[in-house]
Amino acid sequence: MFDAYQRTLAEVEELNMIPVMNLFIVLIPFLLSAAAFYQVAVIPTSTPQQVAAPATDEDTSAVMVNLVIRADGSLTLSVSGGGADEESLRGMGAELPAKAGKADVAALQTTLASLKARYPSSETAFILPEDSVGVQMLVEIVDSVRERPSATGAVETLFPVTVLSQFVAAPPAEIVPDVDLELLPEAPPGAEGAGEPAPTDAPAGESP
């Protein structure tokens, strides 16, 4: 009986591992070469397009947000649409000064979330960065406009449709000619883009 045990022990020790090793040696380089050590995602975005004027009965459940990003990190939020009058739209906008050299993302998200709660079907945010804003900073702010992670780990969607335009500084007051605006012909409907500050480009109309 003891002999039988001894024999089993000997057999276990002599287990032939060479085929397993061969398998591993083939599999590991293959999987290593196929492994992705970084994960690439994308942020869908677009530039403003010139489209036909929206239907006359304005959607009162959606607003559009214009966000100016300055190089120092300060943000200016303004709101348009929603069937609201000028005064209340102005009340919904916000000036968010930079905090410690960075954009105040938390305050921005709070403001956007309250807008979203008031106008649930709003989706579009126009992003108007200044020329010298860096790409990393832009991406971070676009991220925070698109969604807000909540404490539970779920993600709250804010304004998922972001349109990248360009901030055009208003000309200094002294060089604006003194023109009576009443006399100017009215702009055709749909010609204005994101409201103020209007994007200078509307490339859709220019290409064939």
Added chain:
Amino acid sequence: MLTPLLDMFTIILIFLIVSFTAEDYDLTLAKDVKLPESVSRSMFKPSVNLAINGAGVSVEGRHVIALSEGHASEAAYTAGEIPELVEHLAAYYDELMRPIPGEDGAEEQAPIDEPVITVQADRGLDYRTLHLVLQSAAKAGFFKYRLAVLKR
């Protein structure tokens, strides 16, 4: 004797199999482009691939124009486009939008719904250049972009 080695291999193998994704990204990351980091989870889809870094702009891996330290010529900024890039992308646009002839005299089919460009922009670039490139792409017919980012 071989047991510790085998243990190690088994662990590596399991780790690699778990992290293995069968998806084939048709995205060749451009060299010398440090993508910005983001929390976006939108998945990458194949599209025309445009890469910008401080030294130049390339389309589908082919160098198109040079930039000097991330800036195009002042003339380009004034014009709001980079003519070479517009020309180059317009060729891609025509290629993409050419209707596919149907078989046996069937009707021609539109090849894709809408043209999209994947933009790999270096995180050190400033928005002025990025916007110029996006504007050039829009002039060539590409209005929609996917900004490539690294998942955080």
